[in-house]
Amino acid sequence: MREQFLQVKNEALSLIIDADERKELEEIKIQFLGKKGKFTVLLKTISKLPLNVRPQLGVLANEVKTTIEEAFARRALELSRGAEEGDGAWFDVTLPGKKPKLGHLHPQTLVLDEIIDIFKSLGYQIADGPEIESDHYNFEMLNFPKDHPARDTQQTLNLKNLPDKEGQPLILRTHGSNMQGRIMEKVIPPCRVIYPGKVYRYEQTDASHGFEFWQVEGLALDKNITLTDLFGTFEYVLKQFFGQHTQVRFAAHNFPFTEPSTEVYVTCAVCRGKGCSFCKKSGWVEIAGAGMIHPNVLKAAGIDSKIWQGFAFGFGMSRMVTLKYQMDDLRLLTNPDLRILEQF
Numbered sequence: 343m344r345e346q347f348l349q350v351k352n353e354a355l356s357l358i359i360d361a362d363e364r365k366e367l368e369e370i371k372i373q374f375l376g377k378k379g380k381f382t383v384l385l386k387t388i389s390k391l392p393l394n395v396r397p398q399l400g401v402l403a404n405e406v407k408t409t410i411e412e413a414f415a416r417r418a419l420e421l422s423r424g425a426e427e428g429d430g431a432w433f434d435v436t437l438p439g440k441k442p443k444l445g446h447l448h449p450q451t452l453v454l455d456e457i458i459d460i461f462k463s464l465g466y467q468i469a470d471g472p473e474i475e476s477d478h479y480n481f482e483m484l485n486f487p488k489d490h491p492a493r494d495t496q497q498t499l500n501l502k503n504l505p506d507k508e509g510q511p512l513i514l515r516t517h518g519s520n521m522q523g524r525i526m527e528k529v530i531p532p533c534r535v536i537y538p539g540k541v542y543r544y545e546q547t548d549a550s551h552g553f554e555f556w557q558v559e560g561l562a563l564d565k566n567i568t569l570t571d572l573f574g575t576f577e578y579v580l581k582q583f584f585g586q587h588t589q590v591r592f593a594a595h596n597f598p599f600t601e602p603s604t605e606v607y608v609t610c611a612v613c614r615g616k617g618c619s620f621c622k623k624s625g626w627v628e629i630a631g632a633g634m635i636h637p638n639v640l641k642a643a644g645i646d647s648k649i650w651q652g653f654a655f656g657f658g659m660s661r662m663v664t665l666k667y668q669m670d671d672l673r674l675l676t677n678p679d680l681r682i683l684e685q686f
């Protein structure tokens with residue numbers, strides 16, 4: 343019985359809301375509240391039920407009736423106002439307007455724009471390239487032979503169902519260096535280019551690791567480029583970005599595609615080098631990998647390494663964002679919660 347009352351109520355309400363004309367509304371009213379209306383008929387059956395259930399059902403019936411009557415009154419008012427307006431839509435012009443929420447740029451975009459501006463001021467061009475990549479550009483061209491152990495450090499995500507022309511599975515690029523070969527094949531040196539973008543690795547996500555993150559990679563090709571050009575460029579870019587007080591440190595490293603190779607550290611922007619939980623008490627944060635482009639890589643792209651030299655680099659851009667904004671968790675960058683994003 344309860345269910346029947348609720349069903350009648352719901353049916354009536356949906357018809358009332360959909361009614362477009364007064365006449366239609368009147369007909370619905372008769373259909374439910376008229377002498378032989380659905381509600382009236384149901385109401386009458388209460389008197390045939392046992393005494394102990396009647397009071398409860400009586401209360402429910404009253405509620406249902408009031409709700410239906412109110413809905414009728416509301417819709418009737420809407421329709422009559424609509425008729426006055428002439429187009430069926432009524433609104434109160436005296437009500438204060440709703441202020442739309444203004445959006446703003448994501449911290450990641452803010453940082454990217456800033457990095458691009460700094461590199462542009464040094465004469466760099468900006469390039470973009472594919473995130474779905476072949477083994478050739480991600481590894482082979484960069485002097486990573488098939489069985490090279492350095493491939494293990496790249497935690498590659500293979501796209502098994504997406505083979506390239508030779509039937510080899512394509513991959514999600516593990517670094518922005520995939521663009522190095524693509525660019526060097528096409529350009530006529532000298533040139534300076536950066537190529538920001540997302541990269542992917544098969545990583546367990548935690549506060550400082552993600553399976554997708556942003557890098558800003560780049561290269562400079564010219565005659566007589568040396569390691570000191572690389573050092574000077576890094577010093578300039580990082581001081582512009584983090585502030586003149588920032589110190590930069592280079593540590594020897596090994597990448598198959600650069601020789602010599604280096605890892606680049608900056609003084610922690612959170613504690614200014616004093617040591618905190620963000621920099622694991624060391625005062626330094628690793629920010630990039632870089633080095634002089636390996637002659638094998640130049641050769642693979644058809645560039646004569648006796649005439650042209652260059653350096654290449656890859657900044658961990660997501661790391662730069664978290665450091666700049668002193669976020670202690672990389673995952674905040676992909677969290678869509680407005681309470682977080684509104685703070686930037």
Ligand code: DAH
Pocket residue numbers: 516517518519559560597599600630631632633634653654655656
């Ligand atoms: N691709 C390296 C990485 O993701 C970073 C890197 C190191 C890029 C040296 C370079 C480079 O272009 O020369 O760890």
